[in-house]
Amino acid sequence: MATINNNFSKLSAGYLFPEIARRTNKYLNENKGVELMKLGIGNTTESLPLSLVDAMKAKLDLLSNRDTYLGYGDEQGDTTLREGLVKYYSRYGVKFDSTEFFISDGAKADAANIQELFGRENIIAFQDPAYPVYVDSNVVGGRTSGFDDEKGCYNNFVYLSCNEENGFIPDVPDTKVDLIYLCSPNNPTGAVMNHDQLKKFVDYARKNKAIILFDGAYSEYVKDDDLPRSIFEVEGAKECAIEINSFSKNAGFTGVRLGWTIVPKDLVSEDSEVGQINSMWNRRQCTFFNGASNIAQAGGLAALSGQGYEDCRALVNYYMGNAKIIKKGLESVGLTCFGGDNSPYIWAKTPNNMTSWEFFDFLLKVCHVVVTPGSGFGPSGESFIRVSSYGHRENVEKAIASIKENM
Amino acid sequence: MATINNNFSKLSAGYLFPEIARRTNKYLNENKGVELMKLGIGNTTESLPLSLVDAMKAKLDLLSNRDTYLGYGDEQGDTTLREGLVKYYSRYGVKFDSTEFFISDGAKADAANIQELFGRENIIAFQDPAYPVYVDSNVVGGRTSGFDDEKGCYNNFVYLSCNEENGFIPDVPDTKVDLIYLCSPNNPTGAVMNHDQLKKFVDYARKNKAIILFDGAYSEYVKDDDLPRSIFEVEGAKECAIEINSFSKNAGFTGVRLGWTIVPKDLVSEDSEVGQINSMWNRRQCTFFNGASNIAQAGGLAALSGQGYEDCRALVNYYMGNAKIIKKGLESVGLTCFGGDNSPYIWAKTPNNMTSWEFFDFLLKVCHVVVTPGSGFGPSGESFIRVSSYGHRENVEKAIASIKENM
Numbered sequence: 001m002a003t004i005n006n007n008f009s010k011l012s013a014g015y016l017f018p019e020i021a022r023r024t025n026k027y028l029n030e031n032k033g034v035e036l037m038k039l040g041i042g043n044t045t046e047s048l049p050l051s052l053v054d055a056m057k058a059k060l061d062l063l064s065n066r067d068t069y070l071g072y073g074d075e076q077g078d079t080t081l082r083e084g085l086v087k088y089y090s091r092y093g094v095k096f097d098s099t100e101f102f103i104s105d106g107a108k109a110d111a112a113n114i115q116e117l118f119g120r121e122n123i124i125a126f127q128d129p130a131y132p133v134y135v136d137s138n139v140v141g142g143r144t145s146g147f148d149d150e151k152g153c154y155n156n157f158v159y160l161s162c163n164e165e166n167g168f169i170p171d172v173p174d175t176k177v178d179l180i181y182l183c184s185p186n187n188p189t190g191a192v193m194n195h196d197q198l199k200k201f202v203d204y205a206r207k208n209k210a211i212i213l214f215d216g217a218y219s220e221y222v223k224d225d226d227l228p229r230s231i232f233e234v235e236g237a238k239e240c241a242i243e244i245n246s247f248s249k250n251a252g253f254t255g256v257r258l259g260w261t262i263v264p265k266d267l268v269s270e271d272s273e274v275g276q277i278n279s280m281w282n283r284r285q286c287t288f289f290n291g292a293s294n295i296a297q298a299g300g301l302a303a304l305s306g307q308g309y310e311d312c313r314a315l316v317n318y319y320m321g322n323a324k325i326i327k328k329g330l331e332s333v334g335l336t337c338f339g340g341d342n343s344p345y346i347w348a349k350t351p352n353n354m355t356s357w358e359f360f361d362f363l364l365k366v367c368h369v370v371v372t373p374g375s376g377f378g379p380s381g382e383s384f385i386r387v388s389s390y391g392h393r394e395n396v397e398k399a400i401a402s403i404k405e406n407m
Numbered sequence: 408m409a410t411i412n413n414n415f416s417k418l419s420a421g422y423l424f425p426e427i428a429r430r431t432n433k434y435l436n437e438n439k440g441v442e443l444m445k446l447g448i449g450n451t452t453e454s455l456p457l458s459l460v461d462a463m464k465a466k467l468d469l470l471s472n473r474d475t476y477l478g479y480g481d482e483q484g485d486t487t488l489r490e491g492l493v494k495y496y497s498r499y500g501v502k503f504d505s506t507e508f509f510i511s512d513g514a515k516a517d518a519a520n521i522q523e524l525f526g527r528e529n530i531i532a533f534q535d536p537a538y539p540v541y542v543d544s545n546v547v548g549g550r551t552s553g554f555d556d557e558k559g560c561y562n563n564f565v566y567l568s569c570n571e572e573n574g575f576i577p578d579v580p581d582t583k584v585d586l587i588y589l590c591s592p593n594n595p596t597g598a599v600m601n602h603d604q605l606k607k608f609v610d611y612a613r614k615n616k617a618i619i620l621f622d623g624a625y626s627e628y629v630k631d632d633d634l635p636r637s638i639f640e641v642e643g644a645k646e647c648a649i650e651i652n653s654f655s656k657n658a659g660f661t662g663v664r665l666g667w668t669i670v671p672k673d674l675v676s677e678d679s680e681v682g683q684i685n686s687m688w689n690r691r692q693c694t695f696f697n698g699a700s701n702i703a704q705a706g707g708l709a710a711l712s713g714q715g716y717e718d719c720r721a722l723v724n725y726y727m728g729n730a731k732i733i734k735k736g737l738e739s740v741g742l743t744c745f746g747g748d749n750s751p752y753i754w755a756k757t758p759n760n761m762t763s764w765e766f767f768d769f770l771l772k773v774c775h776v777v778v779t780p781g782s783g784f785g786p787s788g789e790s791f792i793r794v795s796s797y798g799h800r801e802n803v804e805k806a807i808a809s810i811k812e813n814m
Contacts, residue, residue: 001616002585002676003526008687011694018693043478053471056702057464063662064460066799071450071661105512105664105700112695116547119410136694140523178409209408254478255470255701257512269409280415286425287418287543288519293512293700294662295463392473 007140012147012154016132016376017041023361024370037399039326039387040370042187042344044252046318046392049311052251052299059298073291076282077103077260081297084304085260094232096262100278102285103300105292106259107217107246112137113288114213114242114261115179117280119271122178125158127170129188129377129384131215134181152379161380162189168338168347169197172204180205182231183215185222188377188386189347190339192227198234205240209270211277212241217259220250220316222342238264242277247296249344250312251303258296319344322396323389329400330387333407346387347374351407359385367406369399414547419554419561423539423783424448430768431777444806446733447777449594449751449795451659453725456718459658459706466705480698483689484510484667488704491711492667501639503669507685509692510707512699513666514624514653519544520695521620521649521668522586524687526678529585532565534577536595536784536791538622541588559786568787569596575745575754576604579611586618587611589638592625595784595793596754597746599634605641612647616677618684619648624666627657627723629749645671649684654703656751657719658710665703726751729803730796736807737794740814753794754781758814766792774813776806 020040028034062068076082082098089096104110111133115124120142126134135154138144144154153159158177160170168191173180182201184193193201205212214231222229231237246259263278272280302308327340330348340346350359356373363369363385374384389396427447435441469475483489489505496503511517518540522531527549533541542561545551551561560566565584567577575598580587589608591600600608612619621638629636638644653666670685679687709715734747737755747753757766763780770776770792781791796803 001678002529002618003678004676004684004687005524005526008524008690011690041479045473045476045478047473047476048467048470050471053467056467060455060460060463060467063455064457066452066454069452069454069659071452071659071797072448073662106697108697109695117412117415119412122409133694140691140694211409252476252478255480255698257697257700269411271408271410277411280411283415283418284547287540287547288516290513290515290664291662293664293703295702296700390478 005140007142010139010144010146011136016372019376020370020372024364027364034368036364036368036370037391037395037402038370039389039391039396039399040372042249042388042390044249044254044390046252046315048252048256049308049315051308051311052302055302055308056295056299059295063294070294073294073297075286075289075291077101077292078294078297078301081301084301088304089230089232092230092233094230097265100262100264102261102263102281103292103297104259104261104289105257105296106248107215107244108133110244110259110261111213111215113284114244115141115143116284117277118179118211123156123158123176124179124181125160125173125177126181127162127183127186128159128379129162129374129381130181131183131187132377134213135378159378159380162186162191163380167191169193172200176208178210180210180212181215182212183217185218185343186339187218188345188372188374188381190341190343190345192222192342194226195228195234198228198231202231202234202237202240206236210240211267211269212237214241214243216243217246218249218343219245220312221320221344223320224342227342232262232264238266239268242267247300247303250316251299252315253296253299256296256299258292258300318393319389322391322393325396325400326387326389329404333404340389344389346389348385348387350383350385353383356382356385363403367399367402369403412547414549417546417551417553418543423779426783427777427779431771434771441775443771443775443777444798444802444809445777446794446796446798446803446806447779449656450797451656451661452798453659453722455659455663456715456722458715458718459709462709462715463702463706466702470701477701480701480704482693482696482698484508484699485701485704485708488708491708495711496637496639499637499640501637504672507669507671509668509670509688510699510704511666511668511696512664512703513655514622514651515540517651517666517668518620518622520691521651522548523691524684525586525618530563530565530583531586531588532567532580532584533588534569534590534593535566535786536569536781536788537588538590538594539784541620542785566785566787569593569598570787574598576600579607583615584617586620588620588622590622590624592628592750593746594625595752595779595781595788597748597750597752598754599629599749601633602635602641605635605638609638609641609644609647613643617647618674618676619644621648621650623650624653625656625750626652627719628727628751630727631749634749639669639671645673646675649674654707654710657723658706659722660703660706663703663706665699665707725800726796729798729800732803732807733794733796736811740811747796751796753796755792755794757790757792760790763789763792770810774806774809776809
């Protein structure tokens with residue numbers, strides 16, 4: 001008799017964004033004609049730069065010619081793109097070999113799949129609030145006995161609380177943990193770890209033989225030059241960290257799908273040999289994945305330099321302009337806001353001790369603005385909302401005007 | 408201390424195709440100037456049909472306009488494509504709801520990931536020889552205690568031998584198994600299960616509460632009208648089967664990346680409720696995947712009907728023309744061949760009791776033709792080679808001429 005993987009039944013609730021969609025659609029069905037302004041999902045809205053579109057069309061032309069057609073690429077990604085990324089990272093003064101890069105169809109899949117490399121007995125830690133994928137993938141991976149409804153936490157997982165007191169940057173764990181998920185610039189809080197804060201984690205990891213899984217999907221949003229964009233700017237990180245990144249938020253590739261993961265050959269755990277974790281990820285990708293779309297990879301290569309890179313910078317600047325408008329607007333109605341300076345997300349405290357979902361419903365029904373309830377990202381997200389700067393400028397302005405008018 | 412997933416160390420050897428590449432490159436390095444003819448990897452070689460390229464370029468135009476740009480799509484795939492597939496399957500007289508379809512970035516990922524839905528204690532069975540992904544993903548999934556070097560088999564796995572005696576179609580297992588991988592038209596043997604043979608497996612699965620994981624990636628190569636192209640042509644299959652399929656081999660999307668999986672809502676195990684396995688896969692995809700590339704999906708939609716479908720049929724016919732030439736050529740030098748009539752693969756017996764790798768090396772070094780050693784697909788593949796009909800016609804003809812000349 002086929003039995004099912006019971007770890008799925010330990011997942012506490014529907015994934016956050018489908019639940020937002022459900023509430024939003026319910027409201028729209030009951031209130032026909034209402035136009036909602038969406039500052040919820042971190043979904044890009046501006047058109048793909050023509051420089052990237054042209055590169056992808058040129059790839060399509062090559063694919064439509066039998067002399068230049070290519071079928072399967074390497075599971076690890078095209079060599080030119082991997083080498084392009086080596087060069088891209090050299091801006092940070094970080095040197096890699098191209099075989100330390102693995103091209104993927106996006107950061108989400110890599111962030112979810114990376115835990116498969118590690119034993120079930122590992123204790124995982126993550127920033128609370130956190131991108132739900134870190135947590136949910138480890139639930140499915142069998143690292144919790146279940147969800148504790150009273151505490152609002154999964155058993156066995158270590159929640160590193162990010163709150164006003166610590167400026168949304170947690171201290172290193174006070175117990176021994178094995179795998180640490182860090183996201184900077186952070187989704188959802190918008191907080192960015194500085195060099196010293198990141199170094200504390202690197203030191204902790206090296207001392208405790210832990211491994212850091214660093215999500216840098218928003219690195220292009222860091223504008224302050226003294227803030228690190230990659231964990232590998234910190235000395236020693238190559239021995240204890242994996243970095244996951246994406247073309248989604250700078251090149252507008254949320255639907256095109258392209259990302260990468262760096263697994264340094266220097267990375268070891270006490271349970272592994274030098275290079276072994278790199279080899280394991282290589283084997284994992286060769287078995288479970290067949291390479292990212294070659295069309296997307298052509299676009300990604302164009303995004304790394306020259307006009308393509310300039311166009312991506314302009315996209316990021318556009319969204320950061322939105323972030324400024326949102327933060328200023330929310331503060332003008334008395335909301336306390338964090339993030340939004342080196343990140344596309346504004347993390348706003350709910351007024352009048354409302355819960356996250358209460359304020360979500362208020363903004364939906366009264367202001368017709370959709371945001372993301374902070375509690376959906378973990379218990380420390382309660383009493384906050386995440387406001388996303390992804391949107392057309394005119395819609396962002398309308399949303400802020402509506403909030404100003406109705407609050 | 409971070410520990411690694413020791414199941415990776417149970418994987419018996421490098422993935423088959425990298426090993427072929429290694430031997431081939433070694434030979435080329437030692438014999439500069441030799442031109443090899445490749446009939447090895449099942450990698451498409453003919454250009455993408457213009458009808459599909461045009462559809463993808465039109466999608467790029469939409470993405471380069473802010474009014475028609477779209478970011479994240481649904482993790483399950485675009486509704487239009489899912490509905491297009493519903494219609495595509497109606498040719499077989501099989502009715503589905505579009506929510507039973509899940510668009511993916513290709514059959515390989517789905518074939519590898521599908522086992523995550525099931526408990527570790529499940530006994531898996533598969534045709535031997537088999538596409539290595541079924542086996543390797545279950546090794547990583549923790550369903551074997553290790554590889555038995557003497558037997559050349561993984562412990563706990565049930566190998567359903569496909570051999571000359573049974574016409575390369577195995578009988579149902581004579582013990583109780585829980586998950587059965589079937590591939591028809593088969594990779595690597597080229598054998599196609601008829602309706603009665605498939606029905607025996609459906610009956611077995613229903614009786615034993617097992618689930619069939621059916622890989623139909625080569626279904627478009629079936630030309631005999633009395634052979635089933637989908638397992639769902641067999642009554643009762645919706646209650647016991649999942650089907651995985653792909654645009655790789657009919658639309659030439661090996662590098663573009665697009666596939667789908669059907670998880671019927673009627674599918675149950677005794678351990679699950681009606682609709683639960685469909686919901687689990689939905690949750691799995693929403694957590695571990697972020698949708699297939701929207702550009703590829705636009706191409707896939709074009710491939711399902713009208714000119715696009717006709718163009719894909721022409722591609723399949725081209726490769727089947729190659730298959731005919733290969734089979735006839737190999738038979739003319741006295742090799743016993745199977746498959747190749749409703750499948751792009753010819754399964755040829757090695758001469759003079761050579762092992763698969765011995766004949767591989769002979770063909771590489773003497774004929775300068777690269778094939779795939781059958782033993783790489785499992786113990787029953789020993790003494791066979793797989794010859795792929797993917798190649799430019801002139802290269803196929805050259806390869807066959809070289810074999811004729813040198814054997």
